[in-house]
Amino acid sequence: MATLKTNTLTGTSTAGSIAVTGEGNSTTTNLQQGLCKCWVNYTGISTTAERDSFNVSSLTDITTGQTTVNINNNMANANYSGYYYTNASTGTAYTNFVNQHAGGFGSFETGLFKHNAYNASSDVDSFQNLSGIFGDLA
Amino acid sequence: MSTLRTNALEGVDDKSTINITLNEGNTITENLIHVIGKHWCHFTGTGTIAIQDSINASSLTDAGTGDYEVLFTNNMSNAVYACVAGTQGDGVRVFALATSKIDRLIGIANDGSVEDGSFYTTQIDGDLA
Numbered sequence: 001m002a003t004l005k006t007n008t009l010t011g012t013s014t015a016g017s018i019a020v021t022g023e024g025n026s027t028t029t030n031l032q033q034g035l036c037k038c039w040v041n042y043t044g045i046s047t048t049a050e051r052d053s054f055n056v057s058s059l060t061d062i063t064t065g066q067t068t069v070n071i072n073n074n075m076a077n078a079n080y081s082g083y084y085y086t087n088a089s090t091g092t093a094y095t096n097f098v099n100q101h102a103g104g105f106g107s108f109e110t111g112l113f114k115h116n117a118y119n120a121s122s123d124v125d126s127f128q129n130l131s132g133i134f135g136d137l138a
Numbered sequence: 139m140s141t142l143r144t145n146a147l148e149g150v151d152d153k154s155t156i157n158i159t160l161n162e163g164n165t166i167t168e169n170l171i172h173v174i175g176k177h178w179c180h181f182t183g184t185g186t187i188a189i190q191d192s193i194n195a196s197s198l199t200d201a202g203t204g205d206y207e208v209l210f211t212n213n214m215s216n217a218v219y220a221c222v223a224g225t226q227g228d229g230v231r232v233f234a235l236a237t238s239k240i241d242r243l244i245g246i247a248n249d250g251s252v253e254d255g256s257f258y259t260t261q262i263d264g265d266l267a
Contacts, residue, residue: 002150006142019146020171021153022266027212028146029266033193034174079191081178081259083222105226105259108180118228120248134178134261135191 016137032137037080038071039132044117044125045090065123066106067115073137078108080135086117087128096127103129110138176219177262179208183227183245183255190257204245204252208260212267213237219264227255237267 009031011017019028040053048061060068086103089096098119103126106114113133117126147170149155157167179192187198187206199207214237221240223230233242240260247253 004142006140008139008141009147010141010143012143012145014145018144020156020174021146021148022176022212023154023171024215024265024267025153027266029171029174029176029212030193031147031170031174033178034176036175077191079180081180081192081224081261083224083259083261104228105224107226118248132261134175134193135180 034134036132036134037075037137038069040069040129042067042129043127044086044129045092045127048125062114063123064125065117067117067129068112069115069131070112071110071133074111075133076110076136076138078110080108080133082108082113082131082133082135084115084131085128086115086126086130088117088119088124088126090125090127092127172265175261175263176214176266177208177210177260179260181206181208181258183225183258194262195260199239201242202252204254206240206243206245206258208240208243210238214262215265215267219262221260221262223261224259225255226257227253230255230258232260 018031038055042050057072087097156170158170177194179195196211228248229246231244245255
């Protein structure tokens with residue numbers, strides 16, 4: 001058992017690249033590429049407002065059921081990966097949801113991504129919106 | 139302020155065990171490798187499907203309309219890992235998992251039928267083989 005204390009980790013050859021050994025001790029994966037680069041939990045009903053977030057500068061209420069998540073430190077390109085869940089309902093109870101996939105990404109850009117909450121007939125301002133992004137920071 | 143510069147990190151007792159303090163209260167540690175995502179991918183779902191960017195994705199298989207396989211470079215240790223997906227299409231389902239690939243990723247239209255969406259995204263958390 002050894003304890004290393006440091007405030008910052010940086011790659012030697014490439015500052016943004018550190019290999020970490022996988023669980024099976026046979027392969028490595030890149031530390032920086034495996035980290036979530038941005039996440040947000042927000043409400044879209046009444047005034048669109050984040051409950052908590054990481055690397056999000058602001059939210060923009062585009063129109064009913066459509067929101068832009070503005071990224072604080074930009075991504076390197078628009079080919080990143082992400083997930084988005086919404087209950088697609090203004091209801092705040094756990095029973096208020098649309099029983100189908102009810103949200104999608106509008107678009108990816110380096111400095112933002114857009115959400116579209118859909119309840120099978122129209123876009124809807126939604127109580128629960130959860131999203132995260134994986135990819136390369138600029 | 140201290141900065142550690144290194145190209146690789148390995149645990150001392152076990153190569154894949156490095157505990158890291160995770161919480162702002164400095165009371166919770168977790169194995170670093172367990173909290174690192176093991177795969178992500180962004181690929182186009184129409185026409186000739188293609189990986190746009192990824193980590194630990196080697197190739198795609200077009201298994202039919204709205205039916206995709208995402209193959210890994212380094213396999214997972216089992217087929218019970220966590221997987222989420224996103225799309226610019228109407229909906230997406232992760233239908234089957236395997237150690238070497240996301241076996242069935244299904245694009246869903248608003249009417250419940252299967253469709254090719256413009257792009258799909260995938261992420262995995264779990265144990266590497």
